[in-house]
Amino acid sequence: MKSLFSVKILMVLSLCVGSLTLSAQPSDEECSEEKLFSYFPKEFVMNTLQKFQVPKDRWEPIYHDLASKDDEIIKTVEDKASRLSPNPLQDPKERHVAVKIFRETLQQVFTNVMNTHGISNENQIKMMLDDIQKQKAELFATCMKKKAPQGSEKGQQPAGEDDDYGWDEE
Numbered sequence: 001m002k003s004l005f006s007v008k009i010l011m012v013l014s015l016c017v018g019s020l021t022l023s024a025q026p027s028d029e030e031c032s033e034e035k036l037f038s039y040f041p042k043e044f045v046m047n048t049l050q051k052f053q054v055p056k057d058r059w060e061p062i063y064h065d066l067a068s069k070d071d072e073i074i075k076t077v078e079d080k081a082s083r084l085s086p087n088p089l090q091d092p093k094e095r096h097v098a099v100k101i102f103r104e105t106l107q108q109v110f111t112n113v114m115n116t117h118g119i120s121n122e123n124q125i126k127m128m129l130d131d132i133q134k135q136k137a138e139l140f141a142t143c144m145k146k147k148a149p150q151g152s153e154k155g156q157q158p159a160g161e162d163d164d165y166g167w168d169e170e
Contacts, residue, residue: 031142036143044135048132065116066113073102
């Protein structure tokens with residue numbers, strides 16, 4: 001279980017690269033584990049489909065297809081990683097490879113669903129996935145800021161706390 005959590009944290013953090021705009025304090029519901037660890041949260045998918053002018057009658061079917069693939073993503077990433085030596089999910093020096101596998105897997109799943117629903121422009125599909133990922137990264141950063149102890153500065157840790165967040169491999 002710890003390994004799966006480590007993979008999820010790695011994948012979420014890999015999406016938080018770049019400049020992020022922090023919005024108002026999110027609610028506990030917005031910062032739920034379910035929303036933070038879902039690869040295709042409904043709100044973000046719907047926002048993106050609207051922004052990219054996908055016909056409204058396709059929104060729900062697209063979202064449901066993406067949601068049904070959510071559990072497959074980690075399994076696919078773990079399977080691809082297990083075929084490599086060293087396994088990038090177990091070797092901290094190979095995290096960049098794990099991130100690449102994760103991104104390719106997300107792109108593949110997203111592209112397949114979009115193609116199924118008549119959207120085939122590769123550039124548009126990439127921009128749509130990037131838009132969903134950006135929304136997720138912004139929420140993640142905002143939620144982490146909300147959960148940070150008062151008075152702690154970026155990069156600092158409150159006195160008396162160790163730095164083991166349970167993200168280590170077994």
